Amino acid sequence: MSDSPATIYPPLPPSRNTSRASFATSNRHSESSPIPPAPRHLSPDPVPQLPTSHSTHSVLSQPPSHRGADEEADAEYVRSVYAQFDTSGVPGDGYEDGVERTRARLSSAQLNEVKPATDGGDLGEKEAKRLRNVDRYGFFIQPMSVHQESRMTLLSRAPFAKKVKRLKDAAPPPPKSQPPSPPELKNIPKDKPPTHEMPRLAKWQSMMRPLRRDEGGNVDSWAASGKTFDRRVWKGIPDRWRPAAWQLLIDNAARQGGQQPSQSGHAQQYRATIDSPSKQDVQIDLDVPRTINDHVLFHTRYGQGQRALFHTLHCFSLRCTLCEYVQGMGPIAATLLLYFNAEATYSHMVHIHDEYKMHTVFQPGFPGLLEAIYVQERLMEKLMPAVYQSFVCDDLVQHT
Incomplete structure (x- = not known):
């Protein structure tokens, strides 16, 4: 992406929050769709109310800031940069690397010289070639290194000749004759189309029922038979049905926890805190x-x-004063953003925090994460003692 001067924009406001005049230039903050004020029950309290020990539900609160002026200015600048690109867009979005601007701390004049994204037009040969090198899920197919290619093998898909037995406490003696090594590969084999995908899609189509639609006729809530749904989830959710299935799983978890799924309420919180x-x-x-x-x-x-990832994590960091933000939240939000917009992703993050115990995983000290590691180690010790002893010898687990 070129940094050559292009169309000059008006000076960037310090923040979208401090200059309401900037809303007129933003397609997300136009006069036709102003940000609604935060409801009274969602307004931040002067003193943060932390979740009690018997409740893991998050509270929308903003603790008083004790940061220095430089840190406040850096955060203000970061928000301003994202606000600028929300309005102008980024050229080459999806196939170009882009240019780092927040860490470089460009001046307002330099930032306003950013070339805006343009609509229409065919892709050039360079862009088309880059986008052709993408798999069905949107990931770039990276060339393998020499070291990786030298040890790449093709494993057999044939089932085991005998049923795998549970490991004994004592490690079994090594086999007298080692099985033949799998053949080495010189090139990555092309992905074969999944043979069972189309029949599975038809089954999911007949199982999932639209429960509610929005004003545009789009389905925003689904229903399905409980036993059939659970069984097919364990078999694997087809990619195109993941938004509907994940939405149903999260809604069911909220109802079981005594909460009513309220994506519209969370959308209000998202817009009020962005x-x-x-x-x-x-x-x-x-x-x-x-x-x-x-x-x-x-x-x-x-x-x-x-x-979208920045806005989602920014709003979620204001949701719970204990968790705030930790790095492990990024991949969760990014995975949801592959299937949902930012407002829906924020709503699902809140439900995962409240109903799926993400609060205990990410609060200070990571008690939920340590508990999960402990449970995993005990299961491995009981079901795979030989593997567990190997991990203990290599100091990969804590010996108890």
């Missing part, structure tokens, strides 16, 4: 470009995907 300052903005901006950046949606710096 311009609020967060002390995590600088760290979020540092982590955004290194989160799943080999996917077309998140590849271009300040592209549509990176902006």
Whole structure:
């Protein structure tokens, strides 16, 4: 992406939150769709209310800031850059690398010289070649290194001749004759079309029932038979049905937890906090470009995907005063953004935080994560003692 001067834009406001005049130039903050004020029950409290020990549901609160002037200015600048690109877009979004601007801390005049994205026009040969090198899920197919190619083999798909037995406490003696080594590959084999995908799609089509539609006729809520749905989820959700299936799973978990799924309420929270300052903005901006950046949606710096990821994590960092933001949240939000828009992703993050115990995983000390590791080690010790002993010898687990 070129940095040569192009169309000169009006001076960038310090923040979308401090200058309401900037809403007239933003396609997301136009007069026809103003940001609704935060409902009274969602307004930040002067003193943060932390979740109690018997409740893991998050609260929307903003603790008082004790940061220095330089840190506040850096966070303000980060939000301003993302606001600028929300209005102008980024040329080459999806196939160009883009240019780093927040870490370079460009001046307002330099930032306003950014060339805007243009609509229409055919892709050039370079862009078309880059996009042809993408798999069916949107990930760039990276060339393998010499070291990787030298040890690449093709494993057999044939089933085991005998049923695998549970490992004994004592390691079995090594076989007298080693099986033949699998053949080495010189090139990566092409993906074969999944043979069972179309029949499975037809089964999911007949199983899932639209429960509610929005004003445009799009389905925003689904229903399905519980036993059949659970069984097919364990077999694997087809890619095109993941938005509907994930939505249904999250809604069911919310109902079981005594909550009513309310994506519209969370959307209000998202819009109400998108311009609020967060002390995590600088760290979020540092982590955004290194989160799943080999996917077309998140590849271009300040592209549509990176902006959506920043806004989602920014708003979520204001949701819970204990968790705020940690790096492990980025891949979760990015995975959801592959199938949902930013508002829906924020809503699902809130439900995962409240109903799927993400709160205990990401709160200070990571108690939920440590508990999960402990449970995994005990299961491995019980079901695969030989593997567990090998891990203990290599100091990969804590011996108990």
